Amino acid sequence: MPADELLGTAIRTRTCVRAVYNRTAIRMAPHALYRRNDDLFVDGVVLERDGQPPRELKLGTFKLDGLKDLASALLRFDPQPVFDPQAAKYTSEVELIARVADTTGAATGERTRRRPASRAG
Secondary structure (H helix, E strand, C coil), X not given: CCHHHHHHHHHHHCEEEEEEECCEEEEEEEEEEXXXXXXXXXXXXXXXXXXXXXXXXXXXXXXXXXXXXXXXEEEECCCCCCCCCCCHHHCCCEEEEEECCCCCCCCECCCEEECCCCCCC
């Protein structure tokens, strides 16, 4: 399965993924998949690095080209509070492919193009 399909499915079903990033094995809870300047990116919370939990949970941005050996981890996750689905980066000129909703909402899987609001001069 292509990486973007695997991640889109993982986001919609709130399932963790495993990958190798910069020669480090990670388990990640993917929260948003988007295209910016013809490159695909995933924003996710790393839950494990080389088998160890991180000191703090934070949202990271990963270019899909850098994720190797990507596979489903078959573990479910809850949306993490460090993820803001309304963040400005998701309302700029990006093609939002999939995003988990806030902790009270359901996952979204719609492809939408977000553009910045026009500025009155």
